[in-house]
Amino acid sequence: RLGKRILAPHFLSFPLEVEGELPPPPFLLVANHLSALDPFLIDALAPYPIVWVANRLIFEHPFLGPLIRAVSAIPKRKALPDCRAVRSIFRVLERGGVVGLFPEGGIPWNGVNRGVTPATEKLLARLQVPVVFAHIQGAWMRKPLWADHSRRGPVFIRFTLTTCGSLLSFWHSEWEWQKRHRIPFQGERRAEGVERVVFFCPACGRFRSIIGRGNEVLCLSCHRKWTIDAYGFIDGLTQEEFTANQESLLGAFCEHTPEIVFPKVLITERTHPGGALRSFSFGPVVVNREGLLVRGKFFPFSEIRGENTFLKKVFEYTSGRHLIRLHLEKDACLLLSLVRLRKGNVVQCPSSPVSVNLL
Secondary structure (H helix, E strand, C coil): CCCHHHHHHHHCCCEEEECCCCCCCCCCEEEEECCCCHHHHHHHHCCCCCCEEEHHHHHHHCCHHHHHHHCCCCEECCCCCCCHHHHHHHHHCCCCCCCECCCCCCCCCCCECCCCCHHHHHHHHHCCEEEEEEEEECCHHHHCCCCCCEEEECEEEEEEEEEEHHHHHHCEEEEHHHHCCCCEEEEECCCHHHHCCCCCCCCCCEEEEEEEECEEEEEECCEEEECCCCCCCCCCEHHHHHHHCCCHHHHHHHHCCCCCEEEEEEEEEEECCCCCCEEEEEEEEEECCCCECCEEEEEEHHHHHHEEEEECCEEEEECCCEEEEEECCEEEEEEEHHHHHHHHCCCCCCCCCCCCCCC
């Protein structure tokens, strides 16, 4: 294909280390998802086309859109059932092709892949083709989802013929992998963007006081500093260890803060599931105890489905026939955490009060 011929030389020059080989088609290729470049790296290694299942939103991205169309892809609604995408997967496999799939559906904010979703589990059980697992390592360390800048370092991919049952128990942590291998990922601005996932200072508890500057994580309130080293660790801690108190702090913050306002958000609204653009504007977004107030329109949490983030700057959800995308430079992960907290899906507010200092 034209797209593969154009893209393969570029991605084959990438610092890749590959183990194992791909079998002849047809088969389903399943991979853990660590970076936006994952499908392009694997596609460059394959001797035949791979039809990837991709978030519909990628097709509208100014850079990734042309790339994903060049390598062919099946658009899918993220975090929601999509019968059209499932039918497309079966058609490709029945014709003797290869389908590429990231079972989690998104890149993790913390560098930890936690296995497949229930919907993907059902799909894997229905497919009567061989399954190849592409185990990717190092791609998240090369550029964490929250980071503004890439780092220089290798990516490892291992291809293994496997079973659906093995995939269901799959778990990968870039941090555990890095503890074992200690591979440096060089960069001069490793901390910039870390405020996307550190909502409170781990030392003083102040809300939105953390910034990344160069390789340092700084608190503008208590002036505490931490350094992200070439191995990705923050003063020797993994990201999960460094942010261990964020959930409890956010829970306490929400207990004492009935409304959280994001004053200027780029808002796009589309019909669902057709996808036709309905409106495009800037406006405030308010998170209260009952739902989201988006440009004056209220969406109760009970009607919000499929909430997710895309490429660190977009928070997306559906409500009825509306597909809402909120573009936030630094706060997409925070908004996702708030919505899930309010819905009771992830963070449970602690039973005892936690001290939270507000700016």
